[in-house]
Amino acid sequence: MNTWVEGSVLPVQSYRITRADLLAYAAASGDHNPIHSDDEIARAVGLPGVIAHGMYTLALAARAAEAWAGGSGRVRSLGAKFTRPVVVPAGDDGVEVVVTGLVRSVADGLTTVALEVTCAGEKVLGGATAVLA
Amino acid sequence: MPVDPALVGRSFGPTALVEVTEDRVAAFAAVTGTPYLAGDAAPVTFPIVVAFEAMTALMTDGTVGIELHNVIHGEQRFAYERPLYAGTQIAATLVVDSVRSIAGADIIATTSAVTDATGALVCTAKATLVHRADQS
Numbered sequence A: 001m002n003t004w005v006e007g008s009v010l011p012v013q014s015y016r017i018t019r020a021d022l023l024a025y026a027a028a029s030g031d032h033n034p035i036h037s038d039d040e041i042a043r044a045v046g047l048p049g050v051i052a053h054g055m056y057t058l059a060l061a062a063r064a065a066e067a068w069a070g071g072s073g074r075v076r077s078l079g080a081k082f083t084r085p086v087v088v089p090a091g092d093d094g095v096e097v098v099v100t101g102l103v104r105s106v107a108d109g110l111t112t113v114a115l116e117v118t119c120a121g122e123k124v125l126g127g128a129t130a131v132l133a
Numbered sequence B: 001m002p003v004d005p006a007l008v009g010r011s012f013g014p015t016a017l018v019e020v021t022e023d024r025v026a027a028f029a030a031v032t033g034t035p036y037l038a039g040d041a042a043p044v045t046f047p048i049v050v051a052f053e054a055m056t057a058l059m060t061d062g063t064v065g066i067e068l069h070n071v072i073h074g075e076q077r078f079a080y081e082r083p084l085y086a087g088t089q090i091a092a093t094l095v096v097d098s099v100r101s102i103a104g105a106d107i108i109a110t111t112s113a114v115t116d117a118t119g120a121l122v123c124t125a126k127a128t129l130v131h132r133a134d135q136s
Helices: A020-028 A039-044 A054-069 B022-031 B046-057
Strands: A009-017 A073-080 A097-109 A110-118 A125-132 B071-080 B087-103 B103-114 B121-132
Touching: A009 A054, A009 B022, A020 A054, A020 B022, A020 B046, A054 A073, A054 A097, A054 A110, A054 A125, A054 B071, A073 A110, B046 B087, B046 B103, B087 B121
Parallel strands: none
Antiparallel strands: A009 A097, A073 A125, A073 B071, A097 A110, A110 A125, B071 B121, B087 B103, B103 B121
């Protein structure tokens, strides 16, 4: 049992991601769009460079939600808008994605959390919410 | 070419049943750094594997008028009926909920029902696809 109430601030989760992670995500998810691996193609469609799959960023938000919920199978719902691309530079340093959570409500054993997901200080997901059991 | 609003209500799929194996779930979890031990539920976003196939069926259907390279994934939400465990077979059936045209882009809202081999609902995966008019 947790002691969350409306307004509780959940422990910040931060995850460093690299281009190697994007290649691994492409293989695991089946999404092989080259904007997630090839700078030239990414620039050709108007992006600053290789970006993370929106679904990879959402998977990191889900990882944070599972960590807060204290185990697998407890996230009843999760979703967000992809509002800003996460640009991932080449090299081992990659970028850091930071996930914060604010409890919006606790009712009937369900906790509704508003997530904020940022990269380099900019919000990358919009309206990100999760319901935890 | 704008997408025909008559698309609303059309369904795509079901996709072929995919076996959710321990290996596949463990690989997906590892990539996102999500802790996973055999017997745990699959990571929350795992059903995108079949939902993405259903979206691809929509986006590549020649009668729909979508140009794949002009599509951006705008929004994605999952709502679970029950946790998903390895050993389950899943498939997705997508229904187009709405088509709106805003500033030269088609906003296509979809809901994919992710079901098991008996047809029971595991989760719904709602996706919004943004189809931009060709820049050329």
